[in-house]
Amino acid sequence: MTENTVLVLGSDPAPNLGRLSGRAEVIFADEKTLADRLPTADVLLAWDFTSDAIRDAWAAGGPRPGWVHTASAGVDRLLCPGLIEDETVVTNARGVFEQPIAEYVAGLVIAMAKDFYGSWELQRQRRWRHRETLRVAGSRAVVVGSGPIGRAIGQTLKALGVKVDLVGRRERTGDPEFGTVHASGALDGLLPTADWVVCAAPLTDETRGLFGRKVFDRMKESARFINVGRGPMVIEQDLVEALRGWRIAAAALDVFQQEPLPSDSPLWDVPHLIVSPHMCGDTLGWRDALAEQFLDNYDRWAAGEPLLNVVDKRLGYVPVQ
Amino acid sequence: MTENTVLVLGSDPAPNLGRLSGRAEVIFADEKTLADRLPTADVLLAWDFTSDAIRDAWAAGGPRPGWVHTASAGVDRLLCPGLIEDETVVTNARGVFEQPIAEYVAGLVIAMAKDFYGSWELQRQRRWRHRETLRVAGSRAVVVGSGPIGRAIGQTLKALGVKVDLVGRRERTGDPEFGTVHASGALDGLLPTADWVVCAAPLTDETRGLFGRKVFDRMKESARFINVGRGPMVIEQDLVEALRGWRIAAAALDVFQQEPLPSDSPLWDVPHLIVSPHMCGDTLGWRDALAEQFLDNYDRWAAGEPLLNVVDKRLGYVPVQ
Numbered sequence: 001m002t003e004n005t006v007l008v009l010g011s012d013p014a015p016n017l018g019r020l021s022g023r024a025e026v027i028f029a030d031e032k033t034l035a036d037r038l039p040t041a042d043v044l045l046a047w048d049f050t051s052d053a054i055r056d057a058w059a060a061g062g063p064r065p066g067w068v069h070t071a072s073a074g075v076d077r078l079l080c081p082g083l084i085e086d087e088t089v090v091t092n093a094r095g096v097f098e099q100p101i102a103e104y105v106a107g108l109v110i111a112m113a114k115d116f117y118g119s120w121e122l123q124r125q126r127r128w129r130h131r132e133t134l135r136v137a138g139s140r141a142v143v144v145g146s147g148p149i150g151r152a153i154g155q156t157l158k159a160l161g162v163k164v165d166l167v168g169r170r171e172r173t174g175d176p177e178f179g180t181v182h183a184s185g186a187l188d189g190l191l192p193t194a195d196w197v198v199c200a201a202p203l204t205d206e207t208r209g210l211f212g213r214k215v216f217d218r219m220k221e222s223a224r225f226i227n228v229g230r231g232p233m234v235i236e237q238d239l240v241e242a243l244r245g246w247r248i249a250a251a252a253l254d255v256f257q258q259e260p261l262p263s264d265s266p267l268w269d270v271p272h273l274i275v276s277p278h279m280c281g282d283t284l285g286w287r288d289a290l291a292e293q294f295l296d297n298y299d300r301w302a303a304g305e306p307l308l309n310v311v312d313k314r315l316g317y318v319p320v321q
Numbered sequence: 322m323t324e325n326t327v328l329v330l331g332s333d334p335a336p337n338l339g340r341l342s343g344r345a346e347v348i349f350a351d352e353k354t355l356a357d358r359l360p361t362a363d364v365l366l367a368w369d370f371t372s373d374a375i376r377d378a379w380a381a382g383g384p385r386p387g388w389v390h391t392a393s394a395g396v397d398r399l400l401c402p403g404l405i406e407d408e409t410v411v412t413n414a415r416g417v418f419e420q421p422i423a424e425y426v427a428g429l430v431i432a433m434a435k436d437f438y439g440s441w442e443l444q445r446q447r448r449w450r451h452r453e454t455l456r457v458a459g460s461r462a463v464v465v466g467s468g469p470i471g472r473a474i475g476q477t478l479k480a481l482g483v484k485v486d487l488v489g490r491r492e493r494t495g496d497p498e499f500g501t502v503h504a505s506g507a508l509d510g511l512l513p514t515a516d517w518v519v520c521a522a523p524l525t526d527e528t529r530g531l532f533g534r535k536v537f538d539r540m541k542e543s544a545r546f547i548n549v550g551r552g553p554m555v556i557e558q559d560l561v562e563a564l565r566g567w568r569i570a571a572a573a574l575d576v577f578q579q580e581p582l583p584s585d586s587p588l589w590d591v592p593h594l595i596v597s598p599h600m601c602g603d604t605l606g607w608r609d610a611l612a613e614q615f616l617d618n619y620d621r622w623a624a625g626e627p628l629l630n631v632v633d634k635r636l637g638y639v640p641v642q
Contacts, residue, residue: 103457103481109432114425116432119597120441126589128581128598135604136424160424161478260449268447276440276450283456 006067007041009034010048015071015291020298039063040191043301045294046070046078050259055080064088067301071290073097073149073281074230075311076203083313090311091297094148094318096289099282101200101228102152104280106160108252109196110136112224117274126188137161142194144210145201145229146172146181153200153228154178165190169206169315191218196226203230204316211235216242224250228280231256240270254280323326325623328362328386330355331369336392336612341619360384364622367391373579375400379538385409388622392611394418394470394602395532395551396632397524397585404634412618415639417610418602419473422521422549427477429573430517431457433545438469438595455516458482461516465531466522466550467493467502467639474521474549475499486511490527490632490636512539517547524551525637532556537563537576552577575601 003156004024008015011028020026035057038044044053044065049072058064058080069091070078111117115133122129127264141157143150144169154164155177164178167190170282171183182190184206188271191197197219201207211225212235219225225248227234236257242248253267259278261267297307312319325596332349341347343547350358359365365386367375371392379385379401390412391399404411432438434455443450455566462478464471467489469563475485476498497577503511505527512518518540522528522593532546535558539623540546546569547554557578563569573595574588580599588596618628633640 074496095434099458099482100454100456103431104435106481107428107435107437110424110428111432111437114601116428116430116437116597117441119600120438120595122598123589125594126584126586128584130600131600132603132607133421133425133600135421137420156481160427161420241371263447263449265447268444274441275444276437276441278433279440279451279454282451282453284453299532307555 001087004042005040006045006297006298007034007047008042008047009051009053010046012048013287015045015047015294016288017291018297019295024298029197035060038065041065041157042067043298044068046072047290049074049077052077054078054083058082058086058109058268065305067091068280069294069297071294073147074202074317075231075313076232079311079313079316089307090313091307091309092318093290094292094309094310096286096293098152100283100286101149101281102156103200105153105200105226105228106156107163108226108274109141109160109224111289112250112252112274113139139163139195140193141165142187142190143198143200144187144207145183147200147320149228150198150200151177151200151320157196162196165193168174168320173274187215191215191221194219195223197223198223199229199233201226201233202317203232206316207233207288209233209235211239213238213242216248219248221247222249224248224252227250228254231259236267240266240273243270243272250274254274254278325363326361327364327619328355328358329366329368330372330374331367333369333606334367336368337609337617338612338616340616344623345619356381359386359495362386363388364619367393368611370395370398373398375399375404379403379407379528388412388628390615390618392478392615394468395523396634396637397551397553400632400634400637410628411628411634412628413632413639414611414614415469416632417607417614419469420605421604422470422602423473423477425575426474426519426521426547426549427481429547429595430478430481430483430545432460433571433573434460448638460484462486462490462517462519462522463508463511464519465505465508465528466520468521468523468641470549471519471521472498472641475521478517483517486514489641509539512536513541515540515544517545520546520548520550520554522550522554523638524553528554530554530556532560534559534563537569540569542568543570543580545569545573547573549575552580558590559595561587564591564593570597573597575599 006024006026034053039062067089080227140163142165144167146166166178171240172181233268250272254276327345327347352374355374355515360383387408461484463486465488467487468545489502493502571593575597
């Protein structure tokens, strides 16, 4: 049997793939060399999941790997018509980010309810100013995205006493934890009920630009918006106008149209907008967890067994069973 | 039957006691007039719970009200030898603050685990700097205080997957939610296990100055300290030295030796110290909830029924049933 070649896009820092020693040839590529090396690969590991290089390289033609694994939950950076039509199997990092992201969103919800940011600003000014804040328990959240990350967010918010409506692509009734998971068409009707609107959906043709003026106009003036999905789901200029116009109370973005966010972006200092650098799911040890997850799936690949976390390439995510 | 006189300490803002109209005479006092008016009162409502005036007034002698209710969980501001020895019944605001304080502490835990404060500082500087943060689930908390507030904090942290040890005055085994509630003597042994040490105990002779150098020295260098109890339980200078010396990682104080914290206090700008103005339990509508709670107990008082939330004046808190 010929040794498999595992091509890794990205090496800063490199994944720990020591378990492949003697079992596969591991070669690395960067954005510039990817297209040249792709025809030699049996397996492609998209370790640098911030790159669009796979889409470009795929279009160049030639032999293609039978399996592409991305060290991310979202697959929007790599899916392209050629990859969708090829027989190549795509898998993702489902299971690594859910709980950290859910904790992060719960923290943002409490931080906004309790005005931690106001207190911190007052601390800088050495001013003691008591305020009355909000109860989290009993408030209502609409979480857009009913995959594992959206569900984990919903579960964690429910544990804090928040009433949660999950919105997915299609309606699903009888969900043991959320009752009815609403179809995307129900979003308009749910928005006016929400104290918190959380975007945790995959970036697809359906969700691109979903959160724009029409959405923000339907939200309560006291409501807050949180995006932990992908930047292009939000029309950033519309969000800025909604915040500057006091049409919604606050927002937190961990993801952006352009990442890293340039230092001259106007988003850095919009009132009541919290900016963080796409880190909500990244807890200590996450890179090792991502490498282990790939290696476990590699064992299946080498043994001819079905892979875990197979993406439906036309939907753009791993369907919930 | 002579109309009862209800004396209210504090009137800024005044409680809504409309339900007493025609049933009791309501008179108000401030710190200066309290001693003069106390002998006329059947009931004293300590509405301004930040004042020490009751202790001073009680010592002046003369007839004393049969019931004192304080619009706070802690009774440290009013208990004094005379009040303890008199037959006067003391009740507190148990039930109003538990859930808001628990949410607040959970928010601080997540905010510190996810370095929200670091992200906010970087946002001010318009700098995109990804960091790896901590998982909350699986971390360990020691909550000092096993009354309703400590229990609510413990329950909320448990809902986030934190392993929680509660510490009370005496050991109690077989607790349905926490297993063994540890005796105060067990604290030294628990401190090195904790990622989070939370003070939610009543201020008593036993807890005054409890959190000093010896405690901070036993904590992990990576651990964080949170005080939502009362300021005098912490030796503030020792905490400052522990933070400046990197002996613990961070702290958050909502309560202080001196409140309001003076603008020239060194506490405002200690590295990794979060300061907030004694507001962790105060959600919108809290004053109305406090007034309603007093009025409900007043109905019992007027009917000769047992009062709710009766403080054990020698212990300094309402014993858990």
